[in-house]
Every structure is written in structure tokens, then in C-alpha cells.
Amino acid sequence: VTNKTILSVEGLKVSYGHIEAVKGIDFALQEGRITTLVGANGAGKSTTLLALSGLVKKAAGRIVFDGQDIGSLAPHRIVGGGLVQVAEGRATLTTLTVHENLELGAYTRRNRAERAQDLDYVYGLFPRLAERRAGLAGNLSGGEQQMLAIGRALMARPRVLLLDEPSMGLAPIIVQDIFRTLRTINQGGLTIFLVEQNVRQALKIADRGYVIETGKIVLADSGAALLGNPKVQDAYLGG
Numbered sequence: 001v002t003n004k005t006i007l008s009v010e011g012l013k014v015s016y017g018h019i020e021a022v023k024g025i026d027f028a029l030q031e032g033r034i035t036t037l038v039g040a041n042g043a044g045k046s047t048t049l050l051a052l053s054g055l056v057k058k059a060a061g062r063i064v065f066d067g068q069d070i071g072s073l074a075p076h077r078i079v080g081g082g083l084v085q086v087a088e089g090r091a092t093l094t095t096l097t098v099h100e101n102l103e104l105g106a107y108t109r110r111n112r113a114e115r116a117q118d119l120d121y122v123y124g125l126f127p128r129l130a131e132r133r134a135g136l137a138g139n140l141s142g143g144e145q146q147m148l149a150i151g152r153a154l155m156a157r158p159r160v161l162l163l164d165e166p167s168m169g170l171a172p173i174i175v176q177d178i179f180r181t182l183r184t185i186n187q188g189g190l191t192i193f194l195v196e197q198n199v200r201q202a203l204k205i206a207d208r209g210y211v212i213e214t215g216k217i218v219l220a221d222s223g224a225a226l227l228g229n230p231k232v233q234d235a236y237l238g239g
């Protein structure tokens, strides 16, 4: 783990018509670490991620990825550069098999040996997917579909993995399982940016966290310090 900033966001603003959803936020991701952005429903988390991926237009600010301003690049160029967002859990291709979904994640990559190696890595991370590789994605449980969505993103060999609420709609035990795997993936060296409403679980695995409220970052600290912060406890952890 280095102290290199791989992605920095400065003064980011995003509006939908008259609604200013993100009101000038700053944050940074350190290479090899897990950073989380936590907050309530509607605080601006998803909008922030959409702006990073180039899927909504920003009204102001800079997004610098590995030294390059990516703020006006097309989404496919951003993905090509290694900033890869996990599709929402239910967005797996339900009429394809687990294996086909994973292969699609690597469709831009030519090197067969590397693809095979990455498939082994993903099946190793998620043995459940290996067992069900020939089954249709549509027959997987919610948790398994989330695993598949993460696996598919990994098949693109990201440099930074972006996740929008992977815990959504899943039972607590499944959430723990998925978050434990995120930590394993991170220990392999991958930088992770996790956007979550499940504040407790997200801060538990994060090296650094930011709290967003109505489009503004109100707190920034280590994950552990935020977990112990009385303001965070009162507002998000049930006191």
C-alpha cells in the first residue's frame, strides 16, 4: 500500500435541472485502499458515482484519475482507463449463464491466458458462482447476483472498483459475506470506492470515509474514527 492519490475530486457539482444534487464536494482515493462515501437516501451518493463514470454531466469541478483530468471523457474511455463501476446487483444478464456473464466482463480484453486466470480468481473468490457457472444468472439469489456483478466488473481488470450500495436488499449475513470478500479483493491490491447507506458495515471495512448530507461532505476521517464519532453514531448508527 502506497500513499499515492489515484483519484481526486475537487469542487464537484452536479445538478438535475433546478435541483443541485451535489454541491461542491472534495475527496480523494488512495491507491490500494478502501474509501467509502456514506449517507442517507437522496444525499447525493449515486450522483457522485455517476459523475465519476461520466454518466451525468458535472456543473463544476475537477475529476483527476492517475494524473489525468477525466472530467469530460466519454464513459467508455473512463472504463477503458480502469475506473470500473459494478453494475447494480440485479443488472446481471438474467438470460445468460453465470459463466457467460463473467466472460462478457472481459469482452474488451484480448489476452486469453489472462482472462482464464481472472476467471479462476473470480471463481476462487466466489465458490458459489463456480458451482453455478452453467446456470442462468436469472436463477441466482440476490446475494449471488451481487457477487456475479462484482465478478463481472473484476473481469475488466479495473484499477479502481466503484460500487453503489452492494448491500441493498440483502440479508445482513450476506452483506457481511460480500463485504468480507471486498476486503479480500482489496488485500490483493485493488483500490475500492464504496458508496453505501449501510454506514456501519461500510465504515468497518473502509480505511477512509466521507459522510455526505444533502450534497455536501460534512465529515471526513478514517473509517475507525468515523465509527467512533458521536455525530455519526447519533445520525447513522442508532445512537
Ligand code: ATP
Residues within 6 Å of the ligand: 016, 019, 020, 021, 039, 040, 041, 042, 043, 044, 045, 046, 047, 048, 197
Ligand atoms: P440513494 O441511496 O437513494 O440512491 P443517493 O445518496 O445516491 O440516494 P442521489 O440518487 O444521488 O442520492 O440523489 C441526490 C438528489 O438528486 C436527490 O434529491 C434526488 O431526488 C435527486 N435526483 C437524483 N436523480 C435525479 C434525476 N434523474 N432527476 C432529478 N433529480 C434527481
